[in-house]
Amino acid sequence: MARKNQTLGEFIIENQAEFPYANGELSRLINSIRLAAKMVNHEVNKAGLVDITGAVGEVNVQGEDQQKLDVLANETFIKTLTNREIVCGIASEENDDFITITGQKNDNKNKYVVLIDPLDGSSNIDVNVSVGTIFSVYRRVTPVGTPVTIDDFLQPGNLQVAAGYIIYGTSTMLVFTTGHGVNGFTLNPALGTYYLSHPNMQFPVDGNIYSVNEGNYVHFPQGIKNYIKYCQEEKDDRPYTSRYIGSLVSDIHRNMIKGGIYMYPSTAKSPNGKLRLLYECNPVAFIAEQAGGKASDGYRRIMDIKPEELHQRIPFICGSKNMVEKAEYFMQENQ
Ligand code: AHM
Numbered sequence: 001m002a003r004k005n006q007t008l009g010e011f012i013i014e015n016q017a018e019f020p021y022a023n024g025e026l027s028r029l030i031n032s033i034r035l036a037a038k039m040v041n042h043e044v045n046k047a048g049l050v051d052i053t054g055a056v057g058e059v060n061v062q063g064e065d066q067q068k069l070d071v072l073a074n075e076t077f078i079k080t081l082t083n084r085e086i087v088c089g090i091a092s093e094e095n096d097d098f099i100t101i102t103g104q105k106n107d108n109k110n111k112y113v114v115l116i117d118p119l120d121g122s123s124n125i126d127v128n129v130s131v132g133t134i135f136s137v138y139r140r141v142t143p144v145g146t147p148v149t150i151d152d153f154l155q156p157g158n159l160q161v162a163a164g165y166i167i168y169g170t171s172t173m174l175v176f177t178t179g180h181g182v183n184g185f186t187l188n189p190a191l192g193t194y195y196l197s198h199p200n201m202q203f204p205v206d207g208n209i210y211s212v213n214e215g216n217y218v219h220f221p222q223g224i225k226n227y228i229k230y231c232q233e234e235k236d237d238r239p240y241t242s243r244y245i246g247s248l249v250s251d252i253h254r255n256m257i258k259g260g261i262y263m264y265p266s267t268a269k270s271p272n273g274k275l276r277l278l279y280e281c282n283p284v285a286f287i288a289e290q291a292g293g294k295a296s297d298g299y300r301r302i303m304d305i306k307p308e309e310l311h312q313r314i315p316f317i318c319g320s321k322n323m324v325e326k327a328e329y330f331m332q333e334n335q
Pocket residue numbers: 117119120121122123213246247248249274
């Protein structure tokens with residue numbers, strides 16, 4: 001049972017039985033992610049001090065190489081999960097190929113693989129705008145004790161056992177699901193502890209915010225163009241409000257709290273959209289559905305799409321159920 005103000009540690013222990021195939025492995029995995037997120041948070045919060053601590057490629061006063069934050073976040077998550085031998089494989093948006101973890105401690109007896117976008121929206125860092133980490137967890141499909149293969153990663157989103165995001169915003173929050181609703185934990189930076197601040201998060205069924213990069217309007221499919229015109233029409237509770245940060249986690253987080261729709265359709269430059277099915281769309285779709293929202297490519301449920309390659313992109317429409325269904329209606333009408 002989720003109690004407000006409970007710490008994340010308490011929540012994990014008390015809800016362990018709800019974790020799929022509970023034997024403590026998934027709890028340890030979430031624990032590692034919470035630890036890595038704290039380290040990344042520490043670095044992200046110092047980003048504005050770059051002129052003082054040294055720029056990318058330089059060596060700082062402590063003799064440490066200064067790295068790009070997305071590279072650093074990638075290494076932090078991978079190292080934390082690898083050193084503890086908690087998973088058998090990791091795929092990252094930052095790496096061309098997946099990583100096989102060959103355990104010393106337990107001969108590869110781990111069952112889970114993690115797919116991660118370590119620092120999404122990183123172009124926002126230089127201007128002090130929120131960024132995020134997105135992660136997705138699957139049970140491996142190949143036999144335990146053997147090296148992972150691509151098949152362990154190319155699973156449809158409906159087989160996810162957990163997914164979540166960390167938002168490095170005005171507060172740092174970890175929001176995740178293990179298939180029993182969505183809970184949001186806020187980091188108290190002074191104590192380094194996450195507290196349950198947003199129990200049982202729910203996407204409002206309807207909303208009045210639409211989030212899309214309208215600069216690409218001329219290249220959008222006709223269905224999306226018509227839906228945007230619908231959002232802007234003066235009728236009933238419309239026109240809606242337009243809000244676009246350009247940082248997926250932040251746009252989704254706001255819309256989940258206030259009610260809204262996020263869209264990254266196909267464009268001339270990106271005929272399959274920009275977002276990655278495995279690292280961005282599936283985990284966000286799992287969270288959205290667990291919170292009563294919806295995620296679609298305009299025609300199909302995102303989580304039912306069988307991935308064909310690690311870095312596959314897909315048009316993405318996600319948010320309040322009624323709004324996504326309306327956008328799908330316009331897409332299908334113009335198919
Ligand atoms: P990234 O993985 O290179 O950071 O790109 C993903 C980001 C999303 O967070 C955001 O919604 C989108 O790209 C914004 O793209 P655009 O600037 O084309 O609107």
